[in-house]
Amino acid sequence: xxxKKNGAKRNSEFIGNKLPEILEVIxxxxxxxxxxxxxxxxxxxxxxxxxxxxxxxxNRFSExxxxxxxIDEMHNGVGLLAGSEGHSNILxxxxxxxxxxxxxxxxLTISPDEVSGPGVADNSLGVATLATxxxxxxxxxxxxxxxxxxxxxxxxxxxxNIKGLKFFLDNNKLPIKAGLCVEGVELGRISHxxxxxxxxxxxxxxxxxxxxxxxGNESAIMTLNEMINKINxxxxxxxxxxxxxxxxxxxxxxxxxKALKAKLGFEVRSESSExxxxxxxxxxxxxxxxxxxxxxxxxxxxxxxRSPGGIQFTHPLVRNARNILEHLDIVPRYNPSTSELGxxxxxxxxxxxxxxxxxxxxxxxxxxxxxEPVYKGLAQLVALILMIDGGYADEH
Amino acid sequence: xxxxxMSIKQWLEQNTxxxxxxxxxxxxxxxxxxxxxxxxxxIPTLNEEKTIGKEVVLFKSELMNRYPLLDEIAVIDSxxxxxxxxxxxxxxxxxxxxxxIIPRLGIKKGKxxxxxxxxxxxxxxxxxxxxxxxxxxxxxxxxxxxxxxIYRDEVQYVKAFYDRPLAVSENIRVSGGGRVTEILTRPIFxxxxxxxxxxxxxxxxxxxxxxxxxxxIPFPIGYGVxxxxxxxxxxxxxxxxxxxxxxxxxVHRNQPTTSLGKMAFGILQTFLxxxxxxGKVKVLxxxxxxxxxxxxxxxxxxxxxxEIIEDERPPMITxxxxxxxxxxxx
Numbered sequence: 001x002x003x004k005k006n007g008a009k010r011n012s013e014f015i016g017n018k019l020p021e022i023l024e025v026i027x028x029x030x031x032x033x034x035x036x037x038x039x040x041x042x043x044x045x046x047x048x049x050x051x052x053x054x055x056x057x058x059n060r061f062s063e064x065x066x067x068x069x070x071i072d073e074m075h076n077g078v079g080l081l082a083g084s085e086g087h088s089n090i091l092x093x094x095x096x097x098x099x100x101x102x103x104x105x106x107x108l109t110i111s112p113d114e115v116s117g118p119g120v121a122d123n124s125l126g127v128a129t130l131a132t133x134x135x136x137x138x139x140x141x142x143x144x145x146x147x148x149x150x151x152x153x154x155x156x157x158x159x160x161n162i163k164g165l166k167f168f169l170d171n172n173k174l175p176i177k178a179g180l181c182v183e184g185v186e187l188g189r190i191s192h193x194x195x196x197x198x199x200x201x202x203x204x205x206x207x208x209x210x211x212x213x214x215x216g217n218e219s220a221i222m223t224l225n226e227m228i229n230k231i232n233x234x235x236x237x238x239x240x241x242x243x244x245x246x247x248x249x250x251x252x253x254x255x256x257x258k259a260l261k262a263k264l265g266f267e268v269r270s271e272s273s274e275x276x277x278x279x280x281x282x283x284x285x286x287x288x289x290x291x292x293x294x295x296x297x298x299x300x301x302x303x304x305x306r307s308p309g310g311i312q313f314t315h316p317l318v319r320n321a322r323n324i325l326e327h328l329d330i331v332p333r334y335n336p337s338t339s340e341l342g343x344x345x346x347x348x349x350x351x352x353x354x355x356x357x358x359x360x361x362x363x364x365x366x367x368x369x370x371x372e373p374v375y376k377g378l379a380q381l382v383a384l385i386l387m388i389d390g391g392y393a394d395e396h
Numbered sequence: 397x398x399x400x401x402m403s404i405k406q407w408l409e410q411n412t413x414x415x416x417x418x419x420x421x422x423x424x425x426x427x428x429x430x431x432x433x434x435x436x437x438x439i440p441t442l443n444e445e446k447t448i449g450k451e452v453v454l455f456k457s458e459l460m461n462r463y464p465l466l467d468e469i470a471v472i473d474s475x476x477x478x479x480x481x482x483x484x485x486x487x488x489x490x491x492x493x494x495x496x497i498i499p500r501l502g503i504k505k506g507k508x509x510x511x512x513x514x515x516x517x518x519x520x521x522x523x524x525x526x527x528x529x530x531x532x533x534x535x536x537x538x539x540x541x542x543x544x545x546i547y548r549d550e551v552q553y554v555k556a557f558y559d560r561p562l563a564v565s566e567n568i569r570v571s572g573g574g575r576v577t578e579i580l581t582r583p584i585f586x587x588x589x590x591x592x593x594x595x596x597x598x599x600x601x602x603x604x605x606x607x608x609x610x611x612x613i614p615f616p617i618g619y620g621v622x623x624x625x626x627x628x629x630x631x632x633x634x635x636x637x638x639x640x641x642x643x644x645x646x647v648h649r650n651q652p653t654t655s656l657g658k659m660a661f662g663i664l665q666t667f668l669x670x671x672x673x674x675g676k677v678k679v680l681x682x683x684x685x686x687x688x689x690x691x692x693x694x695x696x697x698x699x700x701x702x703e704i705i706e707d708e709r710p711p712m713i714t715x716x717x718x719x720x721x722x723x724x725x726x
Contacts (some may be wrong), residue, residue, distance in 0.1 A: 031488065035457030038450060042532065063462075090548040107647065110449040112486040 011392045012323050013173030015383055019327050022379045025139045029132060030103065033374065034110060036060065036131040041117065044102040050154040050164075053096050053127065057152045060131040065201045066150075074167040077152040081134055083389075085145040088177040089350070090388050092148065092381075093165060093340050112374040116368040121359040125184035127152050129356060129378060136382060140364055144389045146177060156339060158265070161199070161304035165343040178317060179344040179351035180381065181337070184359065184369060188330045188375045191337035191353035192318045193310030194345050196276040198268040199338075200302040202227055202287060203263050204251075207297075220262035221251045223296045227264065230286040234279060240272035242279060264343030269338060272305045306342040311350050317393040319383075321352055324383045328376045350395070354380060380383030403635065404594040411551070411639040415449040415540030418641075421463040424539065428546050430647075434467045435542055436520030439489070440510035441471050444528035445478040451526070451533045452487040465539060470518055471528075472497070472510040476672040480528075492517055497719050504707055504713070506617035513612050516721065517710045521548075523610060527601040531647040541604035552609045552637040553629050555595055556602035558646040574599065575653075580660045580692040581623060584667055588676045591635045592626055599663075602643070609633070611713040619659045620666025620706045627670045654689055658704055661687040 040060075045053035058069040061079030068080035077096065081091075098119035100106070107119035108124075117124075129152045137144070154164035169176075182190075202222040228246065236242050246268060251262030262288030268283070270276045284300060291298045311317060313334075325332045337353045344351035356377030360368040387393045418424060428435065437455060441448060445710045452469060470483040481491045495503050497513040507540045511525055522545050526537050535557070544551045577599050585592045592598065599622050613628040615621055629637055665685070671677040689700045712718050 031453050031457035031461060034453045038454055039458075039534070105531075108450065110453060110487075111445075111447055112449065112483060246490075 003365070006059060008165055011320060011387065012327070014390075014392075015324055015387070016318075016327050018386065019324070019379055019383060022140060022189065022382050023375055026136060026378045026382070029136050029139065030286050030371070030375075031134045032113065032135055033128055033378075034371075036129070037115060037120070037124055037128040037149050038108055038110070038128050040096075040131060041108055041120055042106045044100065044104070044106050045097050046099070046101045046118075047097040047155060047157045047160040048389045049102065050096045050152070052154045053077075055156060057096065057127060057131055061134070061150065062315045064131075064134040066134060072168065072171070074164045075154040076164045076168050077154075078168070079130075079150045081137070081148040081150065083142070083144045083146040083148065086147050087145075087175075089149050089174045090144070090277070090385060091151060091176050091179040091344070092130060092182060092385070093151045093153050093179060093344075094130050094182040095154075095162075095164075095340060096127045096152035097154060097160060098122065098124070098154050099157060112368055113372065114368050116366055118367060121184035121357075121367050121369045123182075123184050125356055125374070127181040129182055129381065132378075133381070136378065140382070142382075142386070144385070146389050147174070148385065149174065149176070151285070153340060158199070159303045162340055162343045165340050169343060169347050171351075176344075176347075176349050178393060179341075179349050180384060180388075181340040181344070181351065181353040183339075183353060183355050186310050186333075186355040186359065187357050187373050187380075188325060188333050189335050189355040190318060190321045190325070190332050191335050191341055191355070192313065192315065192321075192351075193271075193336045194306060194342035195269045195271065195336040195338050196273045196308035197270075197304065197306040197338045198280050198302060199304035200266060200300060201265070202264045202283075203261065203299045203301070204263075205297040206258075208260060218258060219252075220296070222258040223290065223294050224262040224264055226294065227286065227290050227298065228391060231266075231283065234282045234286065235278075235345065239277060240270055242270040242272075242275045244268050244279065269336075271308055271336070276305075276308075306338065306361060307346070308336075309342070309345040310336075311345075311352075315350060315393075315395055317350050317352055317388070320387040320393050321354065321380075321384060324380050324387075328380060330376060331382075350393070352384075354384070356381070398509065404591060407594050407638075409634050411544070411636075411640040413540070413544060413639060415536040415543075415641055415643050418539050418543030421465060421539060422638060424543060424546055425463055425465055428465065430634075431546065433520045433522060433546065434520045435465060435524065436468045436514075436518035437466050437524045437526060438511065438514040438518060438527055439469070439471045439473070439484075439528050440507050440514075441476060441480045441484070441528045442474040442507075443476045443478045443480060445476070445483050446481045447531065447533075448480050448489075448528050449483045449487050450469060451528060451530065452484050452489040454533055454535065458490045459538055465542065466524075467520060467716060468518060470514065472514050472517065474505070474507070474510055475582060498715065500717070501715070504617045504709065506619075506621075506707075508615045508617035508621035509709065511621060512615035512617070512709045512712065515607065516715070518719050520670075521607050522604055523607065524604040525602060532645060536643055537602055538604075540641040540643050541602060544641065545604055548639070550636060551639045552606050552633055553625070554604045555597070555638065555640045556600045556643045557595075557597040557640050557648075559644050560570075560598065566605050574656075576656050576660050576663065576708075580663060584664075588671055589627060589630060591628055594635065595626060595638065596640060598626055609637070611718070612711050614711050615709040616666050617709060618704065618706050619662025623663050624666045624670060627667070627674075631674065643692075654700075657689055658687060658702055660708050661702075662704050665704070669706070
């Protein structure tokens with residue numbers, strides 16, 4: 001016990017001494033980060049269409065002198081910054097896909113305090129961080145012992161179901177010591193556990209002839225409404241913690257026409273895989289019941305599923321992350337994650353998801369991030385990399 | 397006529413570039429250093445706080461810090477009432493108020509005034525002018541224009557053109573300019589300066605020019621500055637002095653038709669003065685400087701009168717302050 005306490009104290013001192021210099025260098029890299037944010041963030045990268053953005057990312061890696069850069073079959077963009085020993089690897093991953101289609105105007109607007117534009121927080125800032133990190137490490141004269149793998153991962157969101165990262169982990173031959181998932185927001189977040197998750201879509205369709213006949217309730221939107229009411233009746237346990245998120249709805253074409261098709265996107269989250277299974281079963285039942293009542297065509301498609309898992313709160317990686325944030329005067333917040341972290345955890349890789357700054361209006365075209373907190377967000381990332389590289393985040 | 401067509405064709409083949417031709421910035425910088433050239437960027441502004449930050453940060457990071465192509469980035473402002481200068485300075489641009497440059501000469505209102513005063517204020521052997529309202533700004537807007545000047549000593553003036561496809565069929569793409577270019581500038585060039593029709597977008601606001609050319613030409617301070625440059629440089633150095641670079645897409649604010657009318661009126665004044673000077677047309681009487689436009693209010697039509705005087709600054713080389721600053725013998 002004493003040695004753990006002493007070790008933690010030593011780490012804390014090391015971080016405390018190093019952080020002011022790290023912060024200074026990061027502040028002097030503001031233009032580089034913002035330029036990378038513009039150059040990468042203005043390239044549209046809707047899920048399944050990330051190739052151009054990741055190509056630009058690896059071009060930047062090549063310009064920075066990274067020798068191993070590649071785009072794989074899933075269009076992940078990967079660069080390797082060789083360590084002095086290179087026995088193991090630290091993976092820094094930022095998903096490069098966004099929810100915005102190519103037809104949207106992707107121009108970003110920059111003021112001295114803020115950057116705004118579609119996808120800037122989720123997750124162009126994360127991708128720009130990957131492109132800027134080698135510059136920052138160079139300025140800090142940091143030479144890591146381990147290799148640093150920088151990865152803009154594809155197919156993360158929605159139906160993407162972190163396929164990019166999974167593909168990389170399935171096919172990569174390099175041993176990975178630890179992983180850090182970098183998200184634009186929110187600074188202070190430490191996600192060390194991954195929620196059990198079930199993500200899918202319910203689609204209601206009514207036959208075309210109902211569109212013009214009668215004045216009744218025939219409409220896919222009405223059917224979907226019934227469906228939502230039914231979902232609301234599903235009992236959600238308090239323990240283990242569970243939730244059903246109804247995150248997206250689409251339906252119909254015109255206000256004066258009955259909708260022939262309506263869609264509901266949902267995500268079930270829970271700390272327990274049994275609870276996820278149970279709610280999934282109840283959703284299937286609900287769909288079957290409404291289908292039998294309305295005779296409409298209702299389908300349930302599950303396109304992403306993950307088991308809960310993670311590292312303990314007492315794991316040195318979490319302890320170090322907490323310690324770094326405290327040195328930066330940021331109160332840590334512990335939120336479970338449903339994204340990349342799950343992929344790393346499934347492979348038994350100790351990993352965290354961290355956020356880089358504060359934001360407003362997430363997922364709108366006018367999404368805004370604040371510039372000033374990014375310095376601390378990046379300092380947190382660099383300090384964590386140093387901790388991992390130095391072996392301070394290893395579990396003994 | 398056939399000769400003109402031939403020379404245009406030949407010029408298009410030899411002097412028209414795509415920005416990708418200059419992707420190798422390391423090579424370009426080597427050449428720039430070998431020739432001991434200094435390059436200055438001038439961004440003329442008037443109330444551009446929304447877009448100026450992005451332009452400055454991108455050019456500073458990419459073309460000063462990462463690849464040292466630019467030796468200075470200057471914002472020359474006509475008196476913005478918003479935070480244009482504050483934002484530009486925050487991101488590291490040198491900022492100047494046009495009125496404070498050679499104050500003895502007083503103030504003339506217009507973008508051309510800023511471009512002209514940049515010749516005095518900036519140090520570069522090459523000056524690149526880039527408008528501040530470009531939404532999709534990218535380093536290519538600078539290196540694409542500077543490239544021909546760095547690699548080819550005989551090129552004096554490089555003009556930008558952009559991809560504006562309205563419809564594409566069977567791989568034929570209409571490569572044209574904006575509305576004023578197509579209905580005014582191109583027809584008058586075709587009539588009086590046919591070789592200049594080779595310039596695909598004569599009114600584009602982005603160009604790079606050698607100092608020794610800039611200091612020798614007068615500057616209309618309003619809408620006519622681009623047109624007069626083309627005519628004056630053509631008269632002095634011929635078509636061979638020009639090059640043009642395709643910078644792909646440019647996203648900017650669209651102007652209402654009434655503003656285009658004012659622009660066309662100013663350009664026409666500049667053109668007629670030049671054409672008269674060169675003996676191409678005989679203008680028999682003093683031309684009016686008032687543009688009349690109409691607007692409907694309720695059931696009545698109202699006349700809008702705009703006085704547009706295409707005032708001009710003389711060649712910078714004739715200004716004593718300039719000659720003194722750059723040690724030009726009296």
